[in-house]
Amino acid sequence: MKIRASERLQIFEQLSVVLTGFSISEILGTGLSKVYLETIDNNLGKAIPDKLFNEFTNIPIKNEEELTVSESDSIEVLVESAEYQSIIKQIILLWYLGQWIGKENYIISSQSYLEGFVWKAIGAHPMGGKQPGFGTWGFPPLTFSQ
Amino acid sequence: MSEQKKYDVVIVGAGITGAIVANQLAEKGHKVLILEAGVKKSFNFEDYRAYLHHYYKNTIKIPNSPYPQNSNAPQPLVTDVEGIKDGIQQFNKDGYFKQFGPAPFQSTYTRAKGGTTLHWLGTCLRMLPSDFKEKDLYNSGKNWPINYYDLMPYYRMAEQEIGVSADVDEQGFLGIEFEEGYVYPMNKIPQSYLDKKLTEWTDGAQFTYENKTYNYSVVSTPQGRNSSPNPNYNNGEGYQPVGAVGNPDLGQRCEGNSACVPICPVQAKYNALKTLKKAVDKGVVIKEQCVASEILYDKKTGEVNGVRYKKYENFEDLTSGKECNYTEEVITAERYVLAAHAVENAKLMLASGFQNKNIGQNLMDHPVLLTWGWAKEKIGAFRGPGSTSGIPSLRDGLFRRERSAFRIEIGNWGWNWPTGAPTTELQEGVSKHLFGKKLRKYMLDTVQKEFRLGFLIEQQALANNRVSIDNRYRDALGNYRPIINYNITDHEKEGMLAAKQFSKQFFKTIGGEDKTEYDPDKGGFIEYKGEELWWQGAGHLAGTHIMGTDKSNSVVDKYQRCHEHKNLFLVGCGNMPTMGTSNPTLTIAALSFWAAENIDKDLNSLKK
Numbered sequence: 001m002k003i004r005a006s007e008r009l010q011i012f013e014q015l016s017v018v019l020t021g022f023s024i025s026e027i028l029g030t031g032l033s034k035v036y037l038e039t040i041d042n043n044l045g046k047a048i049p050d051k052l053f054n055e056f057t058n059i060p061i062k063n064e065e066e067l068t069v070s071e072s073d074s075i076e077v078l079v080e081s082a083e084y085q086s087i088i089k090q091i092i093l094l095w096y097l098g099q100w101i102g103k104e105n106y107i108i109s110s111q112s113y114l115e116g117f118v119w120k121a122i123g124a125h126p127m128g129g130k131q132p133g134f135g136t137w138g139f140p141p142l143t144f145s146q
Numbered sequence: 147m148s149e150q151k152k153y154d155v156v157i158v159g160a161g162i163t164g165a166i167v168a169n170q171l172a173e174k175g176h177k178v179l180i181l182e183a184g185v186k187k188s189f190n191f192e193d194y195r196a197y198l199h200h201y202y203k204n205t206i207k208i209p210n211s212p213y214p215q216n217s218n219a220p221q222p223l224v225t226d227v228e229g230i231k232d233g234i235q236q237f238n239k240d241g242y243f244k245q246f247g248p249a250p251f252q253s254t255y256t257r258a259k260g261g262t263t264l265h266w267l268g269t270c271l272r273m274l275p276s277d278f279k280e281k282d283l284y285n286s287g288k289n290w291p292i293n294y295y296d297l298m299p300y301y302r303m304a305e306q307e308i309g310v311s312a313d314v315d316e317q318g319f320l321g322i323e324f325e326e327g328y329v330y331p332m333n334k335i336p337q338s339y340l341d342k343k344l345t346e347w348t349d350g351a352q353f354t355y356e357n358k359t360y361n362y363s364v365v366s367t368p369q370g371r372n373s374s375p376n377p378n379y380n381n382g383e384g385y386q387p388v389g390a391v392g393n394p395d396l397g398q399r400c401e402g403n404s405a406c407v408p409i410c411p412v413q414a415k416y417n418a419l420k421t422l423k424k425a426v427d428k429g430v431v432i433k434e435q436c437v438a439s440e441i442l443y444d445k446k447t448g449e450v451n452g453v454r455y456k457k458y459e460n461f462e463d464l465t466s467g468k469e470c471n472y473t474e475e476v477i478t479a480e481r482y483v484l485a486a487h488a489v490e491n492a493k494l495m496l497a498s499g500f501q502n503k504n505i506g507q508n509l510m511d512h513p514v515l516l517t518w519g520w521a522k523e524k525i526g527a528f529r530g531p532g533s534t535s536g537i538p539s540l541r542d543g544l545f546r547r548e549r550s551a552f553r554i555e556i557g558n559w560g561w562n563w564p565t566g567a568p569t570t571e572l573q574e575g576v577s578k579h580l581f582g583k584k585l586r587k588y589m590l591d592t593v594q595k596e597f598r599l600g601f602l603i604e605q606q607a608l609a610n611n612r613v614s615i616d617n618r619y620r621d622a623l624g625n626y627r628p629i630i631n632y633n634i635t636d637h638e639k640e641g642m643l644a645a646k647q648f649s650k651q652f653f654k655t656i657g658g659e660d661k662t663e664y665d666p667d668k669g670g671f672i673e674y675k676g677e678e679l680w681w682q683g684a685g686h687l688a689g690t691h692i693m694g695t696d697k698s699n700s701v702v703d704k705y706q707r708c709h710e711h712k713n714l715f716l717v718g719c720g721n722m723p724t725m726g727t728s729n730p731t732l733t734i735a736a737l738s739f740w741a742a743e744n745i746d747k748d749l750n751s752l753k754k
């Protein structure tokens with residue numbers, strides 16, 4: 001199946017939901033998906049991502065945020081396949097750190113650093129941004145609610 | 147008046163010490179000029195924000211990462227200390243320091259307007275009274291020519307200038323005294339959830355080492371960051387917190403940005419720009435992009451009669467070795483002050499041919515032994531200031547005759563310092579092919595329980611640990627690069643050994659899991675008496691021009707004046723004959739107030 005350009009970004013976002021464990025509204029809320037897709041294309045060319053997107057759309061998924069066991073198994077096969085290991089790792093690191101880690105290593109922008117999912121994942125906030133307020137560090141930590 | 151005679155005082159360096167001396171002398175009506183090596187920066191908040199964005203975008207998050215390298219006034223980087231190869235410590239050959247080891251000197255500073263307080267943590271502990279007379283008490287280290295009580299009024303001034311938050315009732319341990327009724331400017335910074343849990347888990351427990359017992363009491367740390375002002379301050383006058391320079395509504399209170407090192411986004415944490423701005427408003431002139439290169443003096447009388455400096459225009463060019471455009475000028479005044487920090491002060495005096503043999507010697511730091519592990523439940527790592535509490539019980543004792551004392555700092559940012567968390571955990575998770583919800587859970591479960599301890603080991607002043615210069619090693623402007631010879635002794639290693647035992651018992655006591663694991667190839671790794679140890683630098687460079695009673699044992703006298711150059715004063719950590727176990731800046735700030743008072747008296751006697 002050939003992916004239409006207009007659908008490409010959407011597929012990337014859906015794949016990102018599955019790979020990061022963050023919801024589509026959190027992904028969209030960063031405002032960074034377009035920049036990240038461009039970053040991937042610029043570094044790897046379009047062929048590998050297109051192939052990955054194609055395979056991803058071939059897995060019938062009902063709800064990206066709540067994978068069934070069989071859906072999750074199929075994704076695992078994809079994640080572990082030698083062919084996609086590196087790009088999948090890079091997609092996750094992009095979302096979690098706002099950083100491209102490849103031949104070149106760089107942080108996309110101040111915004112991408114601040115929106116890095118790693119901070120949310122650990123129940124904190126980016127070091128140097130999104131300050132939670134005076135004295136909050138004395139409160140019990142948030143528990144994982146999803 | 148000619149251009150040359152315009153100033154009463156010339157100060158080299160616009161860090162906290164230079165800023166305090168400048169501000170105090172301007173207050174007294176003296177004309178003051180500061181030479182600053184760093185790139186020209188306004189007091190606009192936007193100029194400061196530029197540092198923040200530089201930090202966000204830097205892939206290597208080290209203390210100097212917000213502050214761009216400048217080949218005209220280079221600065222050392224922690225990454226210049228490389229690994230250990232075939233048992234020999236390696237260094238980056240292009241690093242600013244030329245290190246000859248055998249141990250790595252791992253501390254750094256910042257050469258930019260505002261100095262190293264731009265990226266300090268802000269811990270503001272007083273030294274212990276015993277730290278001033280270690281030679282007498284323990285036959286180890288040196289004595290100061292002044293004592294704790296001499297410094298008490300100046301500590302108060304420093305706590306006001308920096309804006310220190312602490313509850314005085316908690317700070318009177320190990321002999322520290324305060325004047326009757328004294329309170330700190332602001333109430334203590336709330337302790338972290340981690341601090342509170344550690345207090346609970348160590349309640350009633352004791353640490354036993356070499357047949358002696360010590361308590362584990364977790365004590366809140368005085369900090370130079372804004373909290374709620376104490377209405378009882380200054381006999382009920384209260385205290386007005388100082389916000390960001392150029393945007394004073396910002397930073398009125400610490401907001402928990404968790405980036406104090408390397409940069410507080412809102413300047414809730416004190417930095418020297420705050421004092422500098424006050425000084426400039428009183429008429430102090432800062433000449434930026436001016437690197438002092440030589441102190442000119444009369445070879446017979448020792449009297450200083452000028453400072454030669456190199457003024458550069460072109461600061462875009464950061465690649466060392468290229469031609470740099472600069473002009474050389476000389477500035478004169480009645481009194482001179484070196485406030486360029488320990489290594490640069492010593493280097494400048496050596497480059498000028500000063501004869502005192504103590505210059506450059508006695509280089510010290512606090513080697514920091516790091517240990518890390520998991521608490522028995524989630525404590526919410528990576529929240530709040532870098533550290534809000536410590537454990538002081540091993541800061542003093544008769545054991546100092548045989549081994550170093552240490553202060554224990556409790557770190558709120560997980561394993562960020564020792565392992566590079568949380569990026570390392572993320573990479574581990576991804577390499578295990580975790581993704582989605584499982585990856586999130588993995589990150590939460592591992593990181594939320596993390597914390598680390600840092601043991602600030604007291605280092606003794608020794609002649610062989612030193613800064614020197616050599617014609618072969620110069621920077622882009624032709625100024626000397628500091629040469630460092632450095633080692634740690636068995637006295638310090640014994641201290642580290644005790645620290646390591648403390649850590650082991652501590653993790654058992656709190657029911658946690660000690661996850662400390664050292665990489666033998668990393669700089670700072672040693673094996674001592676069968677125990678693996680690993681230490682880092684604290685950023686507390688000190689001792690390169692110590693104070694003492696005469697020129698045979700020291701460079702400055704108790705007034706902070708050079709024994710051999712009566713119109714030259716030195717300020718900063720270089721003056722400290724012992725390190726104690728306190729982070730040094732509050733003490734050198736207090737000494738800077740003391741120095742300013744002495745310079746003022748001296749100038750007034752001239753003017754009479």
Ligand SMILES: Cc1cc2nc3c(=O)[nH]c(=O)nc-3n(C[C@H](O)[C@H](O)[C@H](O)COP(=O)(O)OP(=O)(O)OC[C@H]3O[C@@H](n4cnc5c(N)ncnc54)[C@H](O)[C@@H]3O)c2cc1C
Pocket residue numbers: 158159160161162163164181182183184209253254255256257258259260261262263265266267268269270407436437438439485486487488490494684685686717718719728729730731732734
């Ligand atoms: C990561 C880190 C954390 C720290 N945390 C703490 C802490 O929590 N508590 C604490 O007490 N201390 C801490 N410190 C130490 C503290 O930052 C220093 O003790 C303090 O900043 C020294 O002040 P200073 O004015 O002597 O020197 P600096 O602040 O270094 O200022 C020196 C100034 O001189 C200028 N200069 C240098 N050479 C020349 C020259 N040739 N000509 C003209 N100008 C020159 C520099 O550009 C700079 O502006 C920390 C240090 C580091 C690195």
Ligand code: SF4
Pocket residue numbers: 131371399400401402403404405406407409410411412413414415530531532
């Ligand atoms: S915790 Fe944040 S707001 Fe507070 S001092 Fe540190 S960086 Fe500044």
